[in-house]
Amino acid sequence: MSNLVTRRNQVLPIAARSIAVAAALCCAGLASAQTAPSVTLYGLVDAGITSVSGLKNGTVTQVASGIMEGTRWGVKGNEDLGDGYRAIFTLESRVELDTGANSNRPISGSQLSDRFSNAALLGLPSDAALSLPAGMVQGTVNKIDAALANEFGVNVGAAGNRAFDRQAFVGLVTPFGGFLAGRQYTPAFETTATYDIMETQSGLAAGQIVAFPAVLEIRKSNSLAYRFVKDGISGSLMYAAGEVAGDSAKSRMLGMNVNYKADMFAVGFGYNTANNELGNKSLTTAVLGASMNFGSSKVSSFVAKITDDNPSNLSVIAGLIAPPGSPAPVLAFGNLVQSKFIEAFKQDGTLFHIGYRYVTGASTISVAYSNYNDNRPADADVRSYGAAYTYALSKRTDLNAVLVHYDNKNLAQVAPGGNGYIGGITASAGTDSNSLALGIRHRF
16 A cells, blocks of 8 residues: 555645745855854754544543644754855754654544545445445445555655655755755745744644645655745745656646745745646645734735646555456446545645734734635535634743634534644534644744
């Protein structure tokens, strides 16, 4: 089943202030002051207690890593080469503070939503209609569902045994921009993170309600990027190679963003488009965002359009059910099951987010509303709203409280998570969920 590993194995949002380590270094690198080479160890530890309702086991209370931000550690370095040139690198790894591991499971476990795991909702006929042994249809769905649940998105962390799952890149900063290579954040994700009032922190972040199937690539391996910053305008271009022999179009991704920031307002646009393993156009995300600053307060909003007519890495399902040489009826059944899963994972929707943040002294208060309008037959609309409070004990340490409600419509069944983990799914389609999270965060 390992062939089902796909882009969706990383669906958790990350804090905006860490998304563009590369971009920040590019800005710093444009200065030509001569400095000695440096290597810095850095990180963030974040853990607390969460209580999530609406799950199959009722309300689940647990210790979790990543209430506001995913726990991580990393090393970054730079060397001034003179004349405005600088060499940089970043290596960053996730850590689950509650267990010490580098991957985790959703609060609800490894199950998928009913629309991905119920034969009737998938549109598969009964065993009798297909002249198959009793229980074969549902049994086949359970087999594929288990594989997807383990390797197609809900197993979050260092899939493929990546030691530096979050970021791993090296680059050259020049007077005319930065050139980077490795595993990096994608342009469209950076735009959503910039205009999410939560900066992707906590279960109140917009990305939490569209964690699976993921509505955009967060990070991309095998990527080349160009970044620039000048007079309030910044942007990036990215090409991520699929590295499939004989066909460079297979599994590749292209992305770009541009942002303008003034003293009181900012506006930005981001775009990602990927091909699936067959070279067909797959997940495509376009994001438009804007924000206004009013001294101690800020209003921020974005809208993202998501389409995916050819979901990636599902073309192996037929072969798992009916290997080459199987009887014709079995081959036909394998193709049917594959087509139904592909249809279920297609995407066509719009994500909207708006939020307000107020800072007074050591306190930061945020409120946010997010809504995903699903245009597919499942009509799995979901919205979230709530509030977050942060009290800074120091510049490095703060206490946090987040209260959020998820409103699931029709076949939607999303449960709240945090920045470092997914909540998973509720007990049934249309079941709502609430989450209360209390945590402490320390940066070093």
